[in-house]
Amino acid sequence: MSFLYDRVALIGLGLIAGSMALAMREKGLAREIVGHARSAETRETALEIGLVDRVYAKASEAVVGADLIVLAVPVGAMGAVAEEIAPHLAAGATITDVGSVKQAVVTAVAPHVPQGVHFIPGHPLAGTEHSGPRAGFPSLFQNRWWLFTPSEGIDEDAVLRLETLVNRMGAKTERMDAAHHDLVLAVTSHTPHLIAYTMVGVADHLKRVTESQVVQYSAAGFRDFTRIAASDPTMWRDVFLQNKEAVLDILGRFTEELFVLQRAIRMGDGDHLFDYFTRTRAIRRGIIEAGQDTSAPDFGRSPGAETKS
Amino acid sequence: MSFLYDRVALIGLGLIAGSMALAMREKGLAREIVGHARSAETRETALEIGLVDRVYAKASEAVVGADLIVLAVPVGAMGAVAEEIAPHLAAGATITDVGSVKQAVVTAVAPHVPQGVHFIPGHPLAGTEHSGPRAGFPSLFQNRWWLFTPSEGIDEDAVLRLETLVNRMGAKTERMDAAHHDLVLAVTSHTPHLIAYTMVGVADHLKRVTESQVVQYSAAGFRDFTRIAASDPTMWRDVFLQNKEAVLDILGRFTEELFVLQRAIRMGDGDHLFDYFTRTRAIRRGIIEAGQDTSAPDFGRSPGAETKS
Numbered sequence: 001m002s003f004l005y006d007r008v009a010l011i012g013l014g015l016i017a018g019s020m021a022l023a024m025r026e027k028g029l030a031r032e033i034v035g036h037a038r039s040a041e042t043r044e045t046a047l048e049i050g051l052v053d054r055v056y057a058k059a060s061e062a063v064v065g066a067d068l069i070v071l072a073v074p075v076g077a078m079g080a081v082a083e084e085i086a087p088h089l090a091a092g093a094t095i096t097d098v099g100s101v102k103q104a105v106v107t108a109v110a111p112h113v114p115q116g117v118h119f120i121p122g123h124p125l126a127g128t129e130h131s132g133p134r135a136g137f138p139s140l141f142q143n144r145w146w147l148f149t150p151s152e153g154i155d156e157d158a159v160l161r162l163e164t165l166v167n168r169m170g171a172k173t174e175r176m177d178a179a180h181h182d183l184v185l186a187v188t189s190h191t192p193h194l195i196a197y198t199m200v201g202v203a204d205h206l207k208r209v210t211e212s213q214v215v216q217y218s219a220a221g222f223r224d225f226t227r228i229a230a231s232d233p234t235m236w237r238d239v240f241l242q243n244k245e246a247v248l249d250i251l252g253r254f255t256e257e258l259f260v261l262q263r264a265i266r267m268g269d270g271d272h273l274f275d276y277f278t279r280t281r282a283i284r285r286g287i288i289e290a291g292q293d294t295s296a297p298d299f300g301r302s303p304g305a306e307t308k309s
Numbered sequence: 310m311s312f313l314y315d316r317v318a319l320i321g322l323g324l325i326a327g328s329m330a331l332a333m334r335e336k337g338l339a340r341e342i343v344g345h346a347r348s349a350e351t352r353e354t355a356l357e358i359g360l361v362d363r364v365y366a367k368a369s370e371a372v373v374g375a376d377l378i379v380l381a382v383p384v385g386a387m388g389a390v391a392e393e394i395a396p397h398l399a400a401g402a403t404i405t406d407v408g409s410v411k412q413a414v415v416t417a418v419a420p421h422v423p424q425g426v427h428f429i430p431g432h433p434l435a436g437t438e439h440s441g442p443r444a445g446f447p448s449l450f451q452n453r454w455w456l457f458t459p460s461e462g463i464d465e466d467a468v469l470r471l472e473t474l475v476n477r478m479g480a481k482t483e484r485m486d487a488a489h490h491d492l493v494l495a496v497t498s499h500t501p502h503l504i505a506y507t508m509v510g511v512a513d514h515l516k517r518v519t520e521s522q523v524v525q526y527s528a529a530g531f532r533d534f535t536r537i538a539a540s541d542p543t544m545w546r547d548v549f550l551q552n553k554e555a556v557l558d559i560l561g562r563f564t565e566e567l568f569v570l571q572r573a574i575r576m577g578d579g580d581h582l583f584d585y586f587t588r589t590r591a592i593r594r595g596i597i598e599a600g601q602d603t604s605a606p607d608f609g610r611s612p613g614a615e616t617k618s
Contacts, residue, residue, distance in 0.1 A: 076579075125526055129593065145525070145526055147526070184526055185526070187511070187512050187515060187531065188512070188526055188531040188532075189531060191508065191511075192508055192531045192533075192534055194567075194570060194574075195504055195508060195567070197570070197585060197586055197589050198563060198566045198567045198570055199500065199501055199504060199563060200589040200592050200593075201566050201585060201588065201589055202496070202500075202559065202562045202563050202566050203496050203497070203592065204588060204589065204592055205562065205566075206496060206559075206562075216454070217434055217454055217456070217493055217494070217497055222496065222497040222498060222501050223497075224501075224533045224536075224537065225501055226589075226592055226593040227533075227593065228533065229586070229589040229590065229592070229593065230589070230590045230593035230594075231586075231590075233582075233583050233586035233587045233590065234583065236582070236586055237579050237582040237583045237586065238579075240574045240582055241574065241577055241579055241582070244574055244575070244577075247574060248571065248574060248575060250511065250515075251567075251571050251574075253511045253514065253515070254507060254508060254511050255564070255567070257507045257510050257511050257514075258503075258504070258507045258560070258564070261503060261506070261507055262557065262560050265503075265549045265550065265553055265556060265557060265560075266553070266557060268550055268553075270385075270546050270547075270550055273542075273545070273546040273549055273550070274542050274543065274546045276506060276510060277506055277538070277540075277542035277545055277546065278542045279510065279513060280506050280509040280510055280513070280535075280538040280539070281538065281539045281540075281542065283509050283512065283513055283535055283538070284438065284509075284535040284536065284538065284539035285539075
């Protein structure tokens, strides 16, 4: 059996790293998988459920002899981890990350990467509202995008090998500029998450209606928001701090738009609302046509999910 | 076979009325189902796919001889329809509606309801992003709430019969005050919908990133928003205009909260963001414990949906 990588070192053992480990094992992509997590409990769990062959209390020990190193820690911790492991990286090794922000990661990590080590920033567009080593599952990346933002002059063979790895885990790959990545993600993911967090926070303050009824009668809109707003707090704190500029840009545009709609409601301008809602409906059709979601009616979730609830 | 109602008249033949017709037929709840829609095309479709036994071009003709009349038109059209059908309602008949707003419907409809006819406002918390007579399916109400806001002094037998009907269609029932209903729904459904519409509109304006990439890389947050923002424009225009007070109240609170988070991002206040996101995570747990959603990881949709996309 020929493996794509001999030894993969996962730095951080949460949802993404755990799912990578399970997917790599399932497809036989690496001879050996080792890992590091700051928490002793996480390390024990990762060993116990078989995510990794060995765990290390120090990241610098975990990377020794690895030909692929995956930084899977919150975006705000990437720089410190890179600095710690840098002197221990083998020549010719590839280092990648799975952070949701790319410019800040490049700025924090790249200066520490030694000559002869290939740094290829990456971002799998996959996740769930759960976190921790037990949250992983091998099909997480199935049919999902995995974006890479390699710098110019990077070793093409190293990039192709890494792309092959994630392709075999089920993901589709694309390369783009880091700044462009951050703006696209600010629109499609970061700002929607902040808005969902906000709306759930508003409901929490409204004690007179929330105690049980907001939860009990939680319909389409709000229920989807609570799912988004249940995502890992540390990860998302770092995303907003590290993609500050693009998120503030999009938030400013969002507030302007919202005020225009709010004014239309206050003034009773039904034509404005109707035209706006008709335009947004068309974008949804684009997403279905792009194969990023199905047209099956889903506000009520699938019948299977319903009977379980 | 004993039916709960002899003749049900559906005024409006969209997603909700269509699903009611299919559910009533499947469970044998009405001897005869007739309908009215303004559009000739909708009437023909409803007949063709067997939603109703007969259709009428005039609402006033459809209600003759009916012992249950369901107003399933946009909230803004309820008053005019009630006025038109009022002289033709049989004594002892029950009239209900399925509007997402209750106070405005009561104000618009109640004055027209003749003595001896039981008006029981209702709202099924069910729907999908699709609309029209072909969008209906009989399991739409399965395990969903159907809220009623009957006024004091209403005939208890009439309410029980109507509750039995929707129970047999699979729904759970609850009674509450109309004003309370409107506030709860402003939090759980109306404001989240407006926010989703707004976010999708923002993306639409950002042509430099949207053309294909926002759609192509549409991740968790945004994809859920587009689904919500694909809902029927006429229905939602009316919801916002008819529940103006509660929606503007919640929107004001939302904007305040959002500005506080936006400021925390700008100032780099990570502790504030982390604490906020930790609180919102707890609400999600409440929803799962209340049985309103499952804890199955779902940001990636179910594997079945994924392979279809």
